[in-house]
Amino acid sequence: MRIALFDLDIISSRRPFPNLALMKLSTYHKQRGDNVNLNFPLNGYDIAYASCVFSWHKKRVIGLPSSVIIGGSALDISSQLPNEVEHIMPDYSLYPDQNFSMGFTSRGCIRKCPWCIVPSKEGEIRPWANIYEFWDRRHKEIKLLDNNILASPNWNETAELLIKEQVRTDFNQGLDIRLVDDKVAYQLSKIKTKQLRFAFDHIGIEAQLRQGIAHLLKADIKSRHLSFYVLIGFRGDAGWDRMKLLQSYNVDVYPMLYKDETGKEPKLNTKISETIAFRGGRGNLRKYLRAIGRID
Numbered sequence: 001m002r003i004a005l006f007d008l009d010i011i012s013s014r015r016p017f018p019n020l021a022l023m024k025l026s027t028y029h030k031q032r033g034d035n036v037n038l039n040f041p042l043n044g045y046d047i048a049y050a051s052c053v054f055s056w057h058k059k060r061v062i063g064l065p066s067s068v069i070i071g072g073s074a075l076d077i078s079s080q081l082p083n084e085v086e087h088i089m090p091d092y093s094l095y096p097d098q099n100f101s102m103g104f105t106s107r108g109c110i111r112k113c114p115w116c117i118v119p120s121k122e123g124e125i126r127p128w129a130n131i132y133e134f135w136d137r138r139h140k141e142i143k144l145l146d147n148n149i150l151a152s153p154n155w156n157e158t159a160e161l162l163i164k165e166q167v168r169t170d171f172n173q174g175l176d177i178r179l180v181d182d183k184v185a186y187q188l189s190k191i192k193t194k195q196l197r198f199a200f201d202h203i204g205i206e207a208q209l210r211q212g213i214a215h216l217l218k219a220d221i222k223s224r225h226l227s228f229y230v231l232i233g234f235r236g237d238a239g240w241d242r243m244k245l246l247q248s249y250n251v252d253v254y255p256m257l258y259k260d261e262t263g264k265e266p267k268l269n270t271k272i273s274e275t276i277a278f279r280g281g282r283g284n285l286r287k288y289l290r291a292i293g294r295i296d
Contacts, residue, residue, distance in 0.1 A: 001029070001032075001034045001035070001037065001046040001047060002034070002037075002044060002045045002046045002047075003026075003029045003034045003036045003037070003045065003046065003047050003048070003049075004037055004040060004045035004047070004048035004049070005022045005025060005026060005036060005037065005038045005039070005046065005049050005050075005051075005094070006038075006039055006047055006049065006050040006051070006060060006064070006068070006194070007019045007022055007038065007039060007051060008049075008050055008051065008052035008057050008058070008060040008072070008074075009052060009053050009054055009057050010039060016054070016095065018090075018094070018095040018098050018102065019051050019072075020090060020102060020145070021071060021072065021081055021090065022038065022049065022051050022094060022236070023090035023091045023094050024081060024085050024086065024088050024090050024091070025049055025085060026038075026090075026091035026094045027088050027089055027090060027091040028084070028085045028088055029047075029059055030091060030191070032070055034053065036091075036094075038094050038095075044082060044163070047069070048064075048065070048067065048068045048069065049068065049069045049070075049071070049073075050064055050068050050069070050070050050071075050072075051070075051071050051072040051233055052070075052072040052074040052075050053072050053073055053074055053262070054074055056074075057074060057214040057288075058074040058075055061075060061105060061119075063064075063295075064247065065203070068072075073117060073121055077117060077120060077121045078121075079232070082153045087129060087133060088133075089133070089134060089136070090102070090103070090134055090136075092136055092139070096110075099139060099140075099141070100103065100139050100140075100141040100142065100143050100170075101131065101134055101135045101136045101139045101141070101142045101143070102127060102134065102142065102143040102144075102145060102160065103129060103131070103134030103135075103142075103145065104128045104144070104146055104151065104153075105127070105129055105130060105131065105144060105146055105152065105158045106125055106126065106127055106128050106147075106148075106152035106153075106155075106158075107122045107123075107126055107128045107146075108123050108125035108126055108148075109122070109125055109127070109131075109148040109242060110124075110125050110148060110151045111146045111148065111176075112238075113201065114234075115231065115234050115258060115296075116147075116229075117124070118147045118197050119158050122123050122147065125147075125148060125151050125152055125153070126152075126153070127152060127153050127154035128146075128166065128243050130157065130161060131156075131158065131161050131165070131167075132161075133234040135167065140167065141167065141169070142162075142169050142170070143170045143172045144169060144170065144171050144172060145172055145173055146171075147173055148176050148179075149171060149175065150175055150176050150179040150180070151176060151179055151245050154165075156187075159187040159188075159191065162191045162192075163187070163190045163191055166192050167192065168192045168193065168194060168197075169191050169192060169193050170193070170194065171193070171196065171197055172197070173257060174197045174198055174199040174229050175188075175196065175197060175199075175227065176198075176199075177198045177200070177205070177208065177209050177212035177213070178205055178208040178209075178212065179212075180211075180212035180215050180216060182215055182218065182219070184215070185215040185216045185218065185219035185221065186219050188216070188219070188221065189216075189219040189220060189221050193225075195225055195226070195227045196221065196225060196226055196227065196229050196284060197228075197229065197250070198226065198227070198228050198229070198243050199228065199229040199230075199231070199237050200210075200228045200229070200230055200245075200246060201229070201230070201231040201234075202231075202242075203235070203241055205240055206245065208243050209245075213249055213251075220234040223249055223250045223251050225261055226249075226251040226252065227250065227251065227252035228246050228251055228253060228254060229254050229256050230242050230243055230246070230253060230254065230255050231255060231256055231258055232255045232256060232258060233257050233258040234258040238257065243255070253276075266283065
């Protein structure tokens, strides 16, 4: 059979982040002898799938034939792959430039952050897989997509495997600084990482953040090895106090602008009288400065 896969989040001017569900569907069909193509013209197929992760791209579904099987959190928050597809090695060849493996070792989260769809989409946290389910050993890096891996019941097992294999690991969605104690900090110090990502999304966790950083530094993890996502613009919070606090620790500050369902970013009218040592993506920093009126 001829299988068509459509990644609705692909933007021609930017290298796409691979769609995990489509890669798993590709493997599933190729194992059955089917011919699979990604984002080819929409004709001449027997089965077609479309997936969209970001809500501001969901309008791209307009015009697709009714026969296309549609999924992705932007289009259907309850959509799930069949179990025999979910727990399968992704087809990394679907995105030829991809040089890393990716997957989830857990699903769900213990938090109920109002800006996040994970509680509604995935529910309570639970173990999901071990790294061997999705790690192609030709890749020297694994990107873990877990939403709160440190809270997962299988965190210790996952940590032991990562330490044993010494594969470079990117905790792509960020780690929960509130869950870092001496044991977790020690485990993280033994895992091969380019940088450890955390989040500081509201000032209410300041005491826990300070304690978590203290544990990490005690484990001999250097401050320059730490990076913090800082959510900007949710309910008008410009994040200025959080970024100044992080600067005092000499860690990377990575401002992340909140977007609503349409992709619209906030306009914040905060006056800046000091300079923050921003790091992270230049484009993202420029968005932040534009949002708070620092640049046009």
